[in-house]
């Protein structure tokens with residue numbers, strides 16, 4: 001286990017938080033259900049996500065990866081501990097405040113896309129900006145995203161008229177368009193073939209390198225993780241290890257060890 005995982009929150013508070021922390025969990029625990037049926041999906045997890053870093057979150061099915069992402073972003077509430085976005089403790093926010101915070105600072109790419117069926121691809125992509133009265137769609141950025149993601153000819157189509165991979169790419173463009181501080185992606189390459197997946201990962205990598213985008217990506221795919229700066233491993237709701245600049249083989253070895 002790395003030193004960082006062992007670092008106690010008191011130590012990090014004493015040392016002062018790094019100024020480049022954009023999201024962090026401190027002693028985060030999430031329990032579903034009560035009594036015999038209780039499941040501890042997140043168990044005293046402390047982790048920091050830094051600006052401009054591309055992090056993969058890996059671990060067996062049911063280990064708590066999605067729960068970590070949902071609690072970190074305020075989509076779900078911790079049972080105990082704290083989830084910060086910048087300096088804001090999302091655990092103290094009302095549902096409405098939490099949703100305003102998400103809209104202004106965070107982007108999401110869900111495994112099941114969550115596209116609005118009655119809106120075209122373009123309308124789905126611009127939805128987060130259209131919902132914000134103070135924001136305007138950056139048409140140049142939208143055109144660039146659509147071109148890189150290969151969906152420029154599909155913008156007028158409804159989600160039902162798109163393939164699974166195209167829907168996923170629309171969801172990626174929707175997450176990117178408001179230029180959020182952090183993008184949380186839950187298996188964004190899950191529905192893609194290896195070529196499209198490679199292109200998407202290369203694009204996410206470019207967004208990190210050139211725009212300073214921070215990305216937290218849940219993935220089961222060692223190749224996807226190898227595009228990241230950092231990989232963290234979750235098991236039974238606990239953060240059990242992490243590595244930097246992982247190769248595909250590093251990740252496969254670790255996954256075998258954990259499963």
Ligand SMILES: Nc1ncnc2c1ncn2[C@@H]1O[C@H](COP(=O)(O)OP(=O)(O)OP(=O)(O)O)[C@@H](O)[C@H]1O
Pocket residue numbers: 032033039040041059060061062063064065066067068
């Ligand atoms: N709403 C819920 N009610 C009860 N238990 C839940 C709920 N959501 C998640 N869990 C449980 O919490 C644990 C962690 O679930 P989570 O969805 O975070 O896993 P995961 O690592 O994302 O798995 P996968 O790789 O299959 O997506 C699992 O045991 C799951 O059954």
Ligand SMILES: [Mg+2]
Pocket residue numbers: 065066067186
């Ligand atoms: Mg999950």
